[in-house]
Amino acid sequence: MLVCHSCLQDIKAENSFCTACSLQVFGKRKMSAILPLSTNDLAEKLPSQLQKNSLVGYQNKIYLKINGTWTVPQWGAVSHLLKLPNTDRISPYKLAADMPANEHLSMQIAKQIFDIPTAKCAFMYTEDKLPLYITKLFDVSYAKDFAILLDITSDTHGESYKYDGSYEEIASYLAQKSEDNQTDLFNFFKSFVFNLVIRNGDAHLRNFSMYYNSQNLFTLTPFYDLLNTVLHIEGETMACYIDQADKANKRKIDICSLNKMSKKKILMFATTIGLDSQKINSFLDEIAGKKILIFTLIDKSFLTDRAKQLYRNLVEDSYKALFKL
Ligand SMILES: [Zn+2]
Known part of the structure; x- marks a missing residue:
């Protein structure tokens, strides 16, 4: 079953988005759900941008900018926030690798079933298949x-x-x-x-x-x-x-x-x-x-x-x- 990585509706392509979600979340008609970055690329950027999540660092956050391609700016304007699961063996959280998919699903239930206005979001992977939650920043x-x-x-x-x-x-x-x-x-x-x-x-x-x-x-x-x-x-x-x-x-x-x-x-x-x-x-x-x-x-x-x-x-x-x- 192939689904849009944002709204979860059936689509024909793998690792992709329906056109409506692609435009809403990324401002582009066609996006891949595979971020052109590896876990190592992101880990290198972590020390400079590292912010602990409220649940005692259960997900690391990185700010990104999309213009032509994805970049991880050290400073200046950003457009999206990425959350990486903390899958360290010492993580105190159960099913830690499921956190990005959990947040993405929960946001979709809020939006689609409860009709709650929610931040635009999607589920993605790094090139080496680390699960990611991504959200478009509002002002x-x-x-x-x-x-x-x-x-x-x-x-x-x-x-x-x-x-x-x-x-x-x-x-x-x-x-x-x-x-x-x-x-x-x-x-x-x-x-x-x-x-x-x-x-x-x-x-x-x-x-x-x-x-x-x-x-x-x-x-x-x-x-x-x-x-x-x-x-x-x-x-x-x-x-x-x-x-x-x-x-x-x-x-x-x-x-x-x-x-x-x-x-x-x-x-x-x-x-x-x-x-x-x-x-x-x-x-x-x-x-x-x-x-x-x-x-x-x-x-x-x-x-x-x-x-x-x-x-x-x-x-x-x-x-x-x-x-x-
Ligand atoms: Zn969609």
Whole structure:
């Protein structure tokens, strides 16, 4: 089965993209999903550009520029961000080589099944077949993340500051500041449900951002850094607290078991942040009917068979816990 390395729809060519995705992700009609660089080429560039990922360096990041061909600039304008799996034998993460395919699949589920605005992304390989996740950068010069917006910093909240907020705080900021607060709040809520269904324990304050302009009007940026973290880490909890009561009690949801999580709790959260209950119920009904579509995307993804099975089992359990299905 040959699929587009971005949208996962069937195509005729191997290691390739459909024309629409090729244009959206790379600005070119025809691109290869094999990056014309080797693992060694990238490793050489790592020390100068190295940035540890939030999950304690589980993926290394390299910034690239595409103009005619791919380059790894030492400075200046970049267009794409590449994530390389950390496959060291000492890596504390299970199935580490599956992380790029996991992030690519999770972003596609968010976009195609949950209708969440997401950063454009694709799954690629180096010349020597190292799996890679690639995303087109959006204009971050006019964006601020929620650690900055809510003024929750390492100075005020210590090392793990970005895990020290609540989703209620983010929603309340959106309600006050977004120029289209109903759309932004609804998309934020959709991402909340999505993170539960696919088990993303990395939705911390820095993984939500807003654009601003000279009039100081804000709007949410596309969503990014979405993946099933339970696939790689034992004992995951939600990155942030749900509401202020949970924050006061330092109570986070166990995202491995999803116990204490239910449709009722989701509806309570939606009401707390001011969303219309009819709209929320119809969204949840819609998602409840889409389990098979999620399974189809998992099957078509670039995960290994073992990772596909685990991802599928976790989604199956989420549907039981949240929708009694
Ligand atoms: Zn495509």
